Amino acid sequence: LVVSMKTDEVFKNHKTTTLRADIKKAGARIVDVSQNLRFSFSDARNLYSILRREKPDIVHTFLPYAGTIGRVVARLARVPRVVSTQGNIRVAYDFRGYWMDRITLPLAHVWTAAAESIELEYGGSVESFSEKLWRGGRRHFTIPAGVDCETIQNAISSVDRTKKRVELGIRENDVMILMTARLVSWKGHDELIDAAALLPERVHVCFAGWGERMEGLRKRARGLGIESRIHFLGARDDVYELLGASDIYAQVFSRTREGRMWMGPNTALMEGAAAGVPIVATHVPLIERLIEDGVSGKLANVNDPQSLAAGISWIIEHPSAAKEMARKAKELVRQRYSLSAMRRAYADLYTALFSGHSATIT
Structure with a gap:
């Protein structure tokens, strides 16, 4: 299930493609929570209802707005595991959005960075995912956005x-x-x-x-x-x-x-x-x-x-x-940095999240 928190203005102003067709082709459902461009309590309520109804094993958030709301609401909805992917560094975001995102980041059970620069800024060091580091207690890793x-x-x-x-x-x-x-x-x-x-x-x-x-x-x-x-x-x-x-x-x-x-x-x-x-x-x-x-x-x-x-x-x-x-x-x-390397890393991460549990990762 893919929950879209808001529509990017870029795709309103330019004739370009989005991921919607690819997501549907892959067999996933898409739910649009709202079209708001600022924080809305109605977004949080709608997302809470979806998560309580669907009962996902993992909520994985991307970008500051969806990340901030998604982590808070997923915790309130008692989702077993919350993952966040950080997609950019501070210079790319406004002051309020950056700090709301950063303050709520610890609510994730684990977070990943889409590039080394991002993990260095948010976490102070850079490491690729490995089972050894996971067992040692590390809970942030760089999994680069894969190139096809x-x-x-x-x-x-x-x-x-x-x-x-x-x-x-x-x-x-x-x-x-x-x-x-x-x-x-x-x-x-x-x-x-x-x-x-x-x-x-x-x-x-x-x-x-x-x-x-x-x-x-x-x-x-x-x-x-x-x-x-x-x-x-x-x-x-x-x-x-x-x-x-x-x-x-x-x-x-x-x-x-x-x-x-x-x-x-x-x-x-x-x-x-x-x-x-x-x-x-x-x-x-x-x-x-x-x-x-x-x-x-x-x-x-x-x-x-x-x-x-x-x-x-x-x-x-x-x-x-x-x-x-x-x-x-x-x-x-x-x-x-290939797409296959990214897939393997996320499969390993999801599996580690449920190590010792009965969930099957597909």
Whole structure:
């Protein structure tokens, strides 16, 4: 049973797909509790009624709003086991939402992080799930959001690279750099635009993503005289095809005024690596779990467009070495960040939750 707590505004404002069709195809039921975008006591009452009626063995919550309400209500409804998955770091959330989520997190019997950066911020250390750690009393783990390597590879194999680039206004001999990320301040769009100004005219940057900063970023590109080489693609449901048309994938993070920043690989970076595209990323803590400078990609200093431009130039000038680094990054994704690895980890976690009980995990 999948309980939807609220509708994401993103899917109201953009023509893109959601998980609803996939969930139904998998045979799960979906119940919409409400369409509220703020906390509602009616949501809590409705969820309590559902849980008392359905009597689930496990309630697994995702994201701050559903996590906060879900953990409290699941405990009140006497659900045997409560699991929470933390999906982002503090910089991504408003003050109230973050602290409501954090204060109620101890109500979960165990919580997981969708990336190493998240477990480090919420739990102070990073560990993958293991039976040994579980028996030792650890109750938070990193289980990365799994990347569907086969689907990515199939999409890339079937894409018409030339046609896709023509659609984007990019010639075959141009260099196409792709970055997928929301247009928010702690993603390094500014640095990548500034780096593009230092690179040859045949280098184009494509931003797949939406956000309130689009006009400000357009203005930045115009001010540097490179507006024709910076492409804002908006929300997309063809990211894998875009990866197949790209020459370089860039994942750039910025340090905020408060000194906060993302740490380690995120899902977008994992997908870029799974596609076999040469990677340039910023050298944030934990990033070397996937991208090691000169081994599986190129790393640039944080908030440093010159360093970023240098990394991109190196990849352009050393295509054979870049291809080999991309191969290594792709293999690391298959080993550590694949969808099958995520499934195994959650199956082990659910089984551990009912160790010594009669429940059967399917």
